[in-house]
Amino acid sequence: MDTPNSPAEPRSGADVTTPPPEERVWRAGRLEAMPIRKLPDAPPSIHILGPTVFLVALGVGMGESYMWPRLVLLFGPEIRWLFLIGVTLQAVVMLEMARYAMATGESIFFGAARVFKPIMWFFFTVAILVYIWPGHLSAGAAALEQLTGIPWTVSACVGLILVGILFSMAKVIYNLLENVLSLLIGLLVVGTSVVAAMVGTWSDVVSTLTGMFNFGYLPAEALTAAWFPILVGSIAFAGPSGMQQMWYTLHLRDSGAGMGAHIPRIRGLRHAGEEEAMPARGFMFDTDDPAEMAKWRGWRRWVTFDALLLFWGITMLVTVSFTVLAQAASRTSPDVKALLQAGEREAALNAMSDSFAAAGGPVLGGVFLGFIALIGLNATLGLFDSFSRGQADMTYHFVPGAKRFRMSHIYAGFLWGVIAFGIIILLFGPADGPGAILDILAFLSTFAMGAYCVVLLLVNNRMLPKPIRPKLVTNLIIGFGAVFYLGMLLYSLFRFGVVVG
């Protein structure tokens, strides 16, 4: 199926006050057509730090600080070629998610609904099943407990309530979050660099970097039932995992990138009354106008800089630094390898911290735990906002009657819902979710990544005008992504009977 642009009268200027009788529109799927509007000018310089800060906050987590350093210690630095593929694939996915969001001002969920509504409901359901569990808080809170002695359940519950209050009081949630996360991530990057500079050696970093190009290296032990599922999980968790790339489209829109400038931004609960009414769909720019296409290329340059330097660069930096740290740790404390093999996450984190302390004094042990706590805080802020933002977007647009409420109210409903549920679970239940469904959740999270590659192919190639559709090479890479994620997941399931570790 193709989606022809509607024949219509050209608009006679951008700042008209009444819509012309025959407005030009872009039809995409069966949902309401997108009116043609002007594309804003792209930022004239690349120095504006974009919404990638959210992806970095969400993506730089346990995968980078724990899972990959662990694999390097177990299988050698040569295993890192799989990380290189994983994170590079994610950078391309990010650029493709940005393509749809910047061209239309719609989230990728809306794009999926334009293709086939049940696809969007699939993601709506997966988000609830996977992301309501407060398990991601535990590592950060546990690290904080090691540092300060405050019981982790207390800091986690207090943290949840503070996050809720922070977002409810904010005038514009996006602005607040971008500022807070930028500061935290800036400190994380600067601090990680300093620590890596103090602990690592030339040979550590050389082996870490050269290991990334050892394509095809897979030791026999990695292909066992014990480790292959963990390898699959680590690849999936290289960079943002699960649905985080999809949520990025909402942050991109709220940052005013591309046609997102035409969509009002979500306000905090206290300022909900000031929110403008949300349009029922996004907009499209005139892809037949060379001036508009020049602006579009400017936006693509802007987001590419974001993807390559900030997302790819920072994710790579953090994981290289932590791998260097882990190698330094294993030299001073051989116990760390045994603990990692045993799969005891908290024990292993403490052992790595102790090793750093042995290598460079207690300060380094503290710094390591401080970074884990910081990563936990970043992830908490990012995930709670992203989950609420994504669910609110789908609810507002596709649940009958939801438009009676403001987007801010629906956002606040999901936010406080997930916080209340989180506190109950932290106090009375298993944080990661009931043991019996853990495998299903892990499967769903990784499955969503393969699924969003397929959705991207469908949305970008069928719902966008031809001049701004992806090139063949890009499609092949995204197609490879779908086969890569789903293939490894299903192989793990059928060969070993286990999903991801």
Place this chain on the structure above:
Amino acid sequence: MRDRVELAVPGAVVGAVGGLIAGGLSAVVGHPFGWAVTTALAMAVPLGLLGGGYGLLAGSGRFRLGVFAPAALYWLIGFPLARLVAESSTGFLLGGGFTPPADVLGFLAYQGIVSFGWAIGFLWLHERIAPHWLDHVRSRNALAQQWYERYVTHARVLRDASARARRRRGTVVESPAAKSPAAKSPAAK
């Protein structure tokens, strides 16, 4: 002179913060006060001075606003030197002699690689802090005013674009274009 020093403040603060992170956490975990202060000083002073130098170059227009390549090149030289100073002087500060690393060239090469990460973090924080600081001092500092205006020009382009979008939106969102039969897609159901 004072005007120039003020231009250096944001970079100096970010540079010094890098060193102070280590010292601060050292205190949190109960390390002896003297050790924590030594760690912080040995790292914070050279990184702070170099950070201030970056601010002077950026403020005088020699580096374009927030562009990564000049920052990366600057720190490719500066970061390894700062680390060499810190590494060598720690022993001296603790009351012994200077303690340079055994393999100086290997040490500098490694620090050069780490410097790229440092440059990203430094630039990231510097771009967040500098405009606020310049706004604070520009009433009495002509150089700060000039630098601030470069940020304002940049921001104005973005504001204008979003203001235009808001004006247009005023007509679109009120009655969801959906209500206008002409605007409604023939394909919509």
